[in-house]
Amino acid sequence: MNLDAKIPDGPMAEKWDNHRFAMKLVNPANKRKYKVIVVGTGLAGASAAATMAELGYNVENYCYQDSARRAHSIAAQGGINAAKNYQNDGDSIYRLFYDTVKGGDFRSREANVYRLAQVSNAIIDQCVAQGVPFAREYGGQLANRSFGGAQVSRTFYARGQTGQQLLLGAYSALMRQVAAGTVKLVPRSEMLDLVVIDGRARGIIVRDMVTGRIYPAFGDAVVLATGGYGNVFYLSTNAMGCNVTAAYRAYKRGAGFANPCYMQIHPTCIPVTGDHQSKLTLMSESLRNDGRVWVPKAVGDKRAPNDIPEAERDYYLERRYPSFGNLVPRDVASRAAKQVCDEGRGVGATGLAVYLDFADAIKRLGRSAIEQRYGNLFHMYHKITDEDPYTMPMRIFPAVHYTMGGLWVDYNLMSTIPGLHVLGEANFSDHGANRLGASALMQGLADGYFVIPYTIGHYFGSNTFDPIDGEHPAFQEAAQAAGSRLQKLLDVKGSRSVDSFHRDLGHIMWTHCGMSRKREGLETALKEIPKLREEFWRDVRVPGSGDQLNVSLEKAGRVADFLEFSEIVVRDALAREESCGGHFREEHQTPEGEAKRDDENFSHVAVWEYKGDNEEPVMHKEQLTFDLVKPSVRSYK
Amino acid sequence: MHLTLHVWRQKSANDKGRLVQYEVDNISSDMSFLEMLDVFNESLIAKGEEPVAFDHDCREGICGACSLVINGIPHGPDEGTTVCQLHMRRFKDGDTIYIEPWRAKAFPVIRDLIVDRTAFDRIQQAGGFITINTGGAPDANALPIAKTEADLAMDAAACIGCGACVAACPNASAMLFVGAKVSQFLHLPQGHPERARRVKAMVEQMDAEGFGNCTNHYECMAACPKEIDVRVIAELNLEFMKAKISGRE
Ligand SMILES: Cc1cc2nc3c(=O)[nH]c(=O)nc-3n(C[C@H](O)[C@H](O)[C@H](O)COP(=O)(O)OP(=O)(O)OC[C@H]3O[C@@H](n4cnc5c(N)ncnc54)[C@H](O)[C@@H]3O)c2cc1C
Ligand code: FES
DSSP states (O other), X not given: OOOOOOOOSSOHHHHHHHHHXXXXXXXXXXXXXXXXXXXXXXXXXXXXXXXXXXXXXXXXXXXXXXXXXXXXXXXXXXXXXXXXXXXXXXXXXXXXXXXXXXXXXXXXOHHXXXXXXXXXXXXHHHHHHHTOOOOBOTTSOBOOBOOTTXXXXXXXXXXXXXXXXXXXXXXXXXXXXXXXXXXXXXXXXXXXXXXXXXTEEEEEEEEETTTOOEEEEEOSEEEEOOOOOGGGGSSSSSOTTOOSHHHHHHHHTTOOEEOTTOEEEEEEEOOOOXXXXXXXXXXXXXXXXXXXXXXXXXXXXOSOGGGSOGGGEEOHHHHHOXXXXXXXXXXXXXXHHHHHHHTTOOOSTTSOOEEEEOHHXXXXXXXXXXXXXXXXXXXXXXXXXXXXXXXXXXXXXXXXXXXXXXXXXXXXXXXXXXXXXXXXXXXXXXXXXXOOTTOHXXXXXXXXXXXXXXXXXXXXXXXOXXXXXXXSHXXXXXXXXXXXXXXXXXXXXXXXXXXXXXXXXXXXXXXXXXSSBOHHHHHHHHHHHHHXXXXXXXXXXXXXXXXXXOHHHHHHHHHHHHHHHHHHHHHHHHHOOSOXXXXXXXXXXXXXXXXXXXXXXXXXXXXXXXXXXXXXXXXEEEEXXXXXXXXXXXXXX | OOEEXXXXXXXXXXXXXXXXXXXXXXXXXXXXXXXXXXXXXXXXHHTTOOOOOOOOSXXXXXSOOOOEEXXXXXXXXXXXXXXXXXXXXXXXXXXXXXXXXXXXXXXXXXXXXXXXXXXXXXXXXXXXXXXXXXXOOOOGGGSOOOHHHHXXXXXXXXXXXXXXHHHHOTTOBOHHHHHHHHHXXXXXXXXXXXXXXXXXXXXXXXXXXXXXXXXXXXXXXXXXXXXXXXXXXXXXXXXXXXXXXXOOO
């Protein structure tokens, strides 16, 4: 497997500029002759599809929702980072780069992160020009807030709906291109496979989710922007439809899967209430700007929060990390919450929660200021829990939220399969072992607006393409195989629902491969997953038929992929004998319980290669080098 | 708790469809309405029947996918709430609940509780954007926008495109939805150069899709999970008049 990251020469700050000059261009009149298949209409997919179409390429864009505007990016609440330094508080491109590399626990690629920081400012400009209604100060200037892992205010936001506003910006650009006839948009369609011809990605197999028709979509390049795979845990903050199918099918066709074990557990989510739970709801990280996290000092203290006097509370983040306090990065905050709950100091009925308390902020700033800042989040919390956070501290607990791992890509965002490009959460590129808040929106839009439009041209300009169409045997075979796989699921006619298997898989993953991991548990998971998979294919019940809208069948296909993919997540967690970012191995910690990295042996990207259904996948390494930021013990004390 | 459900079942767009009565048990008040439907669907699957199909995705009230009429009210009885955020503590043991899809000519049923809302996308395609290519935008702070105006734009932009406004309106009008987009760009200077063309094109498309006219019932505002104010309809009307009179493109 060739893992050449193709990082351009030159000083860090000039790499992207040099590369943009060195890349091949496609003559404007020729652009419409190239067809790009884009899967996904989230921030990454919509921005990429719209921008490539503006340039003149011929674009087809697929998503599984009924409208492009409903991609999961819509749910992002808190904000988007940029190095504008509007607050004059010491921010710069270099600082955003530095914070992101450090926040990622020195497991990301410097050159990619630097480029991300460089284009961050243009993203904000672009969004404002599109009419994204960011929050503003009375003077009419843009407002900022702080997010975890940073000591400057660089996060732009639109109430608690930043994701929705940014996505509607990208969606409106996309709609404009659809009207212009340059983008063919195909919602309610699911990608079931990738088609590779003569070593290059040339298209995908699609299922029309309304009629059940399975057909080929072909072109000259494929762009996957299909989001993250957090739902391998069943419960997560992701939308119900989020899946790994597109990325996993690409992996089975030869794309390397990088760092699958890196996932982010978000510290502030509404705790689980029972078995019926279908998803977990995030309470934005921005709340930690004003909320204080605490648990009772005493084990088993069951008093109501407001009856526990100040002196008997442990504001453990402020105590352990005085310089960052409640704004430590997510991995650190989540682990600290788990530790206090493990000690028996958790709160609420299950003991699996900590308090996030706004009483001081309300006293200091007044209720209306807090309402202005977080009104919709408080409303949502109240709705779900039936408790009023203005008078009672919120109860929160960590939940699976984001996947830093993803398909391996080089500096041009191309995977190990030529022609297959991967953007947004679906790739592995910029966040290392832990993502900082408000950086995913930035990355998705950077990839889509400002990187792929250049690099795709370079790919087209550097290659010649034989004309193909859907009749090509590779398409016919793949479509056939996808159809028979679905039929096989329908034919099992067993006794258990798809959801029940998904829930069991989630349980295995959360128990053995969740917030903290150890060899024994991971080995257990490696035994339990194949057993569950075998049972799934023997006993799953998928009612209905394939030639209609069939929700159970859609889920069955996704869960079948999760049941295979979960194994590489566990293998990766097992192979990484260190703790870094979101990956915490109990065997590797300091006496104070902090994560212990091993730079000597693990300063690499672990890239998994598929070898066949009955073979073990093989791991390859991309060595990471750090020219600007010296890896150090990440300290937020 | 135990509930009696009357659920709209329709196999496909061409099928006639009808309400079917079911009984469901073991519902806890902590469940969301959609989790109740999950439990109910599991019971159907256990009996070998096909589960009820409904649209949903984020389950946090923001994607606009969920779209159920509950006892005659789009998104159910809670104000400012999507059905995915509605909780069963709002109901009591023994209740009877009617669950139906959005009903409007422009939103044909695809299956059970799922309707086709692509008409909304086509309205956006007609003019719901600011014409600007990627790249070359001026510095974001070069154009100050008064907070009050930015807030009004944001109020309108909060629309999640779920279509409850249409489902609630006796005329199946989409004026709240279209007004929200027009209003967002009206309160931002970036939106001004194209305002006449935008409003005309969006209204024209809205009519072509078969949405009805607004006759001031304001049911849309009552049903809107984001509580978009009907002021956006007034703004839409005014903009439309101005565009017509000025004859500007
Ligand atoms: C609740 C929540 C809050 C968040 N808040 C923030 C925040 O404040 N700041 C921040 O920076 N980040 C935040 N994040 C993270 C961020 O929102 C996501 O990482 C980012 O939006 C992902 O964008 P994307 O374009 O890569 O993928 P998505 O937006 O997930 O889009 C995926 C697209 O792929 C399509 N798709 C997927 N699979 C298939 C398939 N098999 N076939 C066809 N189509 C498919 C989907 O239809 C969809 O269009 C948050 C995430 C969550 C869950
Ligand atoms: S499921 Fe997204 S708004 Fe209800």
